[in-house]
Amino acid sequence: MLEEYTNSFKTLSLKEKREILLKEIADTLIAIENLCEKKNVDIDKLNSSDYIKNKDLLFEEDYYNLMFMYIIYMKEDLAMLL
Amino acid sequence: MAKKVKKKFSAFKLFYDEFIYKENDNISYASVERNIKRIRDLTMEVRKTSKRDLELYKLKLERNNKRIREQLDEIYNLNKAMFEYYFLLYKSCVEMCTDKLEDMPFIISCSFYDDYRLDNKTPSELENSSYAVPKYSSLEKKKIRNEAKGKTKLEYFVYLLKESDNRKLFMRFIERSEELLAVKPYINEGYDKFFERINKQLIKYNNYLVGIEEILKTTDDYEVVCDIMQIAYHKKFILNDGTIKEMVNLHFDEVYNRMKDDKSLRGQFNENNDISFETFKSLTDDFIKEKETLMDAYVNGKFEPVSFAEDSYITKFRELLINSFFDSRYQNKHDVEWTISNCVERAISLYSLAHDLEDQIFERVMYDASHSPLLKRNNDVRSALIKKVYDLYNPFYLLSLYEKSKDEFLEIIKEKNQTFKDNFEIELNQKKTQLGYHGPIPTMKSIKTKVNGRRIHFIEEYCITELKSRDEIGDYDTRNYDLNVMIHDISTSDIVELYENMKIKIRNYNFENLCFFDEVQVQESYEREQLLIAAQELVTKAIYRNMKLKNANQEDLLNKYKDICLGYFNEKCLFIKEKYNDANKNGYNDFLKIRNKFNENSKWMRLLDYHKIKRRLL
Known part of the structure; x- marks a missing residue:
């Protein structure tokens, strides 16, 4: 299922990928903050903009693909840990 | 009754x-x-x-x-x-x-x-x-109204004070008013922003408003000005506290609305250019008048090459274009006796003129290619002015003038006897060898062919850097020239040959020579593939344009592109897959469906539900 999901992401246009990623990151951060608050865990605000603003990679499409993978895995791992 | x-x-x-x-x-x-x-x-x-x-x-x-x-x-x-x-x-x-x-x-x-x-x-x-x-008699009233036509109340008021015998008394007010009147809205400037700027200017202006009405009342002008203003604007005009201020606000309101509706110059500037429509318009109007005067002089044989004292880029560019546009070589002399040596001299001047004209036309093509709207760079004021000058002194127009002049000259030679013709040929050939000219006197067609040869050479030479932008997001096109402009007017057979050469160049190119190339990040094969796709797109679209087909719908157009790729190059159409599949909205909807399905069983969503945290994704 995960493979199908990530493959379907790869077919999207750059604009769509960008929108989805930004939404995913914002969503994840808010959810983590809410969770931490409920569990009384102290965390510093996650600095996602570092990933978004990193344009050192020449092809942004590759960067988005990697970024998407990273977020999916990060959420899953985080959920398991919590 | x-x-x-x-x-x-x-x-x-x-x-x-x-x-x-x-x-x-x-x-x-x-x-x-x-x-x-x-x-x-x-x-x-x-x-x-x-x-x-x-x-x-x-x-x-x-x-x-x-x-x-x-x-x-x-x-x-x-x-x-x-x-x-x-x-x-x-x-x-x-x-x-x-x-x-x-x-x-x-x-x-x-x-x-x-x-x-x-x-x-x-x-x-x-x-x-x-x-x-x-x-005032009805004729006087008519005259006043005509004088005020097109002027706002404030403009006409300042004009009347300027015309008055007592203008020295009002001088400071007039000067400040003229400064204020010169303030015009910028391109794309909002109403509020414009007035915010005006109000800053008004703070300075207010000092001069105080007392101007009093000064005016001490002179004989008071009644005259009030009466004339009343006639001009059909409304009772009494100068009292606040009238001038009110006029200022009305003036700018009117100016703003007038400018906003003037779409003739919109799109020529980006919003950061601090030049108003009016300044640009008056400047270009001056250029048009200047051309009319120069044209009159040229037609009457009184044109002298111009030399402007101002050392700005635009002025020097204008000077160059004017002098090449009104080049005396485009005219055959009528008061000259056509001896052999005169004919040889004239023929040589046609050779040199054709050479210069070819350069001018190619430069124009280069300019258009570097200022193409596809490059997503808004033109600045300088470019807009250069374009205006280029439109006025268009070198393409000179091609027909050249052809006419050359035909006239060849007609003169044709009327001469055979001995004259033979001697002329001998002397001309000697001169041509000395100066490095070859072949017959160039024609309009041969000049065009030469320009096209240079276009083809340029595309081949710069296809590695100019075929595609390096900004993958597409906000800013990193290319310096739009090759779609360069490829215009090139025949289909030349395009086919050009494509073959481009492919050879791209395949054999060592990408490490490129400054943007970073082998850690990019596969050379990927870069090569992308360039080949861009090259195919360029030539296919150029061939399609040459076919001069009527506007087709999107599907027919894509099919036609595929046919061209197959028919002319025996290749699969690569660029359609690359570009147009992206536009397929079904892909996005399919993705959303798969995502929802995935989320149903994902640990993440279960976690959010468990902790009663709202799901936010669509």
Whole structure:
């Protein structure tokens, strides 16, 4: 299922990928903050903009693909840990 | 039925309309021209005299009336027939009339005095008066309205003060007003932002507003200006506290709305350029007038190459284009004897002209390619001005002028006898060898072919860097030239050959030579593949344009592109998959469906549900 999901992401246009990623990151951060608050865990605000603003990679499409993978895995791992 | 109140008739008013404005075709004014002018001056003098000092006003009235009477007597003696005609007009207007012709100068003079004496009355007294004494004749009113046409109240007000005899008193106000009037909205500037800027200027201006009304009231201009403004704008105009301020606001409101509607120049600038539409328009209007003058001089054989003192880029560019546009080599001399040496000289000048013209046309192509809208760079003011100059002095236009001139010259040679032709050929060939010219005198077609050869060479040379932008997001195109512009006018067979050469170049190119290339990040094969796709897209679309087909729908267009790739290059169409699949909205919807399905069982969503945290994704 995960493979199908990530493959379907790869077919999207750059604009769509960008929108989805930004939404995913914002969503994840808010959810983590809410969770931490409920569990009384102290965390510093996650600095996602570092990933978004990193344009050192020449092809942004590759960067988005990697970024998407990273977020999916990060959420899953985080959920398991919590 | 209400009794119609007849207004008393003013003999002077009739005289003034008939003689001062010389409207009547039946009267010959020539002999009395000087007298009429004098009467007009004397009348205007009274009209312009302020009535605050009543004694002075009456003194002037008496004195001028006496002088008018003298002029009228002179006219009467000079041209009695004219006075007879006037007498008839007068009698037709006056019901009971026992006046005699010789009394007319006296009657006119009296009615002048009567008219102006009435000026001392208050508006309500005048309203109820049985006399019809307009302060301005209808013609004067028309003139005033014409003068005010297109001007805002503030502009006309400043103009009147500037025209006044007392302008020195108002100088500081006039200068500051002119500065303020020069403020125009920027392109894309919002209404509020514009007024925010205006208000900053007004803070400085306010210092000059204080007291200007008072200064004006101390002069004779006060009434004149108020009256004229009233006529010009059909509204009572009284200068009191706040009138000028109100005029300023109205002025800018009007200017803003006028500019906003002027779409003729929109799109030429980006919003950061601090030049107004009006400045640009007036500047380019000057260019047009300049061309008209130069063209007249050129046609009449009086054109001298221009040399502008100003050292700006635009000026030097304009100078260059003007001098090449009005190049004397485009004209065959008519006052010259066509000897062999003169003919050789002329032929050589045509060779050199063709060479220069080829350069000029290619430069124009390069300019268009570097300023193409596809490159997503808004043109700045300089580019907009250069484009305007280029449009005025378009080198493509010169091709036909060249052809005409060359044909005229060849016709001259054709009419010569064979011996002349043979000797001309021998001398010309010698000269051509010396100067490195080859072949017959270039034609319009051969110049075009040469330019196209240079276009093809350029595309081949720069296809690695100019085929595609390095900004993958597409916000800014990193290319310097749009090759779609460069490939225009190139024949399909040349395009096919060009594509083969481009492919060879791309395949053999060592990408490590490129400054942007980073082998850690990018596969060389990927870069090569992307360039080949871009090259295919460029040539396919150019061939499609050459076919001059009518607008097709998207599906037909894509099929046509595929056909071209297959037919001309025996290749699969690569760029359609690359570009147009992206536009397929189904892909996005499919993705959302798969995502929802995935989320149903994901640990993440279960976690959020478990902790009662709202799901946010769509």
